[in-house]
Amino acid sequence: MCFGWPAAHEDDAERALRAGFLIVDSVRGLAGSGGATLAARIGICSGSVVADKREHEAAPRLLGELPHVATWLEGQAGPHEILLSGRARALVRGTIEVEARGERRPAGGGRTIEVLRALRPSRTVSRFDRTAEELTPLVGREAEIEALRGLWAQVREGRGQFVLLSGEAGLGKSRLVQTLRAYTAGEAHQRLVCQCWPHFRNSALHPLLEATMRALDIDPETGASERLARVEAALAALRVPLQETVPLFAAVLAIPLNDKYAAPQLSPDLLKNRVQEALIRTVMALAAQRPTLLVVEDLHWSDQSTLELLELLVARMEDAPLMVVATSRPEFAPNWPARPHLHRLALRRLSxxxxxxxxxxxxxxxxxxxxxxxxxxxxxxxxxxxxxxxxxxxxxxxxxxxxxxxxxxxxxxxAAIPATLQELLLARLDRLQEAGREAAQLGAVLGRDFTYALLRHASDRDEDTLRTGLMQLVEAGIVRAEGSEQAARYVFRHALIQEAALGSLLRPRRQYLHQQATRAILGQFPSSPSCSPSCWRTTSSRPATASARSSGSRRPGRRRCSARPTPTRCRTTRGRSRCCATGPRAPRATARSWRCSWPSARR
Missing domain, CATH: 1.10.8 (Helicase, Ruva Protein; domain 3)
Known part of the structure; x- marks a missing residue:
């Protein structure tokens, strides 16, 4: 099983690990034929593989070291154990508790591999808490820190404030929130931290319900009566009507009711509305007792019900000692009415x-x-x-x-992109459709910036497809456009995402694109190479083979999966063929290199 194919996600390694825990929990206690007890053994590693997909095959063959390492780890695992490589652990640091098993060398030789046993998921609150072990001091965020502190001072005076903190991935939104949390730590206040996750986008109110269970110290192992008692005690302390509110919380937290309460007989939509109202009343009751800080991380991954609740909360919190800080990426732009206590802070890159x-x-x-x-x-x-x-x-x-x-x-x-950034960068490329990915790859070959004219001369796609691909890149924030129409110039917003797009190509396709780029540059600048754009140096740095022999019926491309511990360059690929140097068009890719998180499991 490969997490990262056919599309990469920012949390592929974590998804593989979560699947491993689910498999172990599902198999535990089952009996096979003859009454034998079944046990799951799982190995997880992370790195690069080549996915060789042929037309007549339903699934690709995954080539490289990674599948073998995962299978070897599975063989080393005991019953109900999950073993993972050191590189896989680096990608899920903070999400699990582990036990070191030392370095081992797989059978048949090769390099040694750090082996760890996954014990249990850790109870971290947010994504940032998982990686906040050694924090580099903040730089260039003095104005934002002062703004947040000033708003908190108004909250202490009873004036509610809602802050929508936006910025690209990696700009330090969560770090600013952590700085505010540290600033308020010495004061008497309430704090709730909600984390939105991409895999819970279709779970209504999940961030707030998860925070509620954490605040009440409820976990799946807690007995039903104890869970209900904790809900009752918490709501009684807030002086909210128990007969009305407890059944609503019990319904969404999957807590059986006792004879004191009647289960709500409501339609799903009406139940959702009543639960939203109950949650708002609860938050406002918390704030009435003492100043409250409510943090909602990664709002761009939120479910619609949570967004509706926050919009209602914005309208009602102006006179409450409540501060809500929600972080999001630029693509998230809620159409909420302007209010004096609604503030939008956009982070910029460092100088x-x-x-x-x-x-x-x-x-x-x-x-x-x-x-x-x-x-x-x-x-x-x-x-x-x-x-x-x-x-x-x-x-x-x-x-x-x-x-x-x-x-x-x-x-x-x-030259190598750190493994901790690979999934983030490749996930952005994978959200593109084929036209966008191909435009990104060809543009990456041309350089950090390239003109539309040069791209059109180098591409073997028709103009409509090329424009569609460029539009996808601009809308996704991968490139920015300067100028218009035929005179347009495109610039990759990050050097690393350009390198990730270039790195997603295997050698045959990369060679072909370099040949196309070289011809386009020579066609535009036939007499004076010194007048060529900056991409001349980039394109010419990897000379293509000037062979007139046509390639075979397929060409490999390159991609990353979270499965193997070392992201190698995949120097050899099965069925490699020379690229066409003189033909009008190269065949489309059927093999790609992927970064995967690969769990190998057996019972």
């Missing part, structure tokens, strides 16, 4: 100077050479998450080498 300051902090005291810092600043594009990840990667190499003469080695470490 080069601020980025350099953060590089110094993220290096954890190591003095990196100026040339390396300049490369890190250029590559991070002012996104704090990128700054941290690539700086730590480069700093580790620099610490091992420790000589200024080896700046080149530390710089070469930047």
């Amino acid at each position: 080069p100077h601020q980025t350099a300051a953060m590089v110094a902090l993220a290096a954890r005291g190591q003095a990196l050479p100026e040339a390396l810092v300049e490369q890190l600043v250029a590559r991070a594009d002012g996104i704090p998450l990128f700054v941290e990840e690539i700086t730590q990667t480069a700093a580790e190499v620099w610490q091992r080498e420790g000589r200024e003469a080896d700046v080149r080695k530390a710089s070469s470490a930047l």
Whole structure:
């Protein structure tokens, strides 16, 4: 099983792990033929594979080391055990409690693999809490911090405030919220933290109900009567009507009622409305007792019922000592009416100077050479998450080498995108349709920026398909357009997403696109290569084979899955053929390289 194919998600490794726990729980206690007890054994690893999909086959063949490592881990696992590789663990850090099993070498040789046993899911509150072990000090967010503190001061005076904090992934929205939480920690106040998840987008009110269960210390192992008693005690302390409210909470929290209460006999829509009202009354009652901070993380993944509840809450909270801080990405833009207490804060990228300051902090005291810092600043594009990840990667190499003469080695470490960023970047590319993905890949070959004219000359797609693909890239925020029509220029918003698009190509397709790009550049600049755009250097850096032999009926492409621990370049692929250097069109890809999280399981 491969999580990450046919489409990548930001949490593929976590999905694989969650599936593993569900399998173990489902099999535990079952009996097979003859009364034998069944037991599940699961191995999970993460990395890259090549998905070789042929027309007559329903599913692709996954080529590479990853499936074999997952199967080996499964063989090492005991009954009802989940073993995972060190690289898979790095992608789910904070989500589970683990037990180290040491480094082992698979049968047949090869490199050693760190092996860990997954014990149980951890009870983290938000995505940020899972990764907040060593925080780099904030840089360039002084104005936003002061704004949030000022709004909290108004909340203490009884004036409600709602803050919608938006920004690209990695800009530090959750970090700002954590800073506010730390600022209020020494004061008497209530705090509720809700986390929206992509896999619960169709579960009504899930973030708020999950926060409610956490506040009441309710888990699946708690007995039904104890759960009901905790709900009753909490609502009684808030002085809300129990006969009306307890049955509503019990209905959505799956708690059986006793003889004191009558189950609500309502239609699903009316039950939803009543539960929304009950939740709003509960939050307002909390705020009436003491100032309350309600945090809702990743609102772009919220279900519709939660959004409706928050819109109702905005309308009613103006005179309550309540502060709601909701984080979201730019694509989420709720059409809520403007109100004096509704504030929209949009985070911007760091400036080069601020980025350099953060590089110094993220290096954890190591003095990196100026040339390396300049490369890190250029590559991070002012996104704090990128700054941290690539700086730590480069700093580790620099610490091992420790000589200024080896700046080149530390710089070469930047060529590989950190595994912790792979899923985030590839998930954005996978949300595109085929025309958008192909435009992104060809544009990545041409360079960080490219003109429409150059792309059209290099592409073997018709103009309508090409424009459709570019429109998808602009709407998805992957590139920005400058100019219009035939004179348009497109720029990748992140250097790393350009590299991810380039890295999704296997060698034959990459060679073909380089050939097409070289012809297009020579066609536009036949006499003076020095007049060509910046993409000339990028395109020419990997010379294509000028062979006149046509390729076979398929071409591999490259993709990532969360299944194998090391993201190799997949240097060899089955059925590789030379790319067409003179033909008018290359065949479409049927094999791609994917980053997967791969659980291997047996009973």
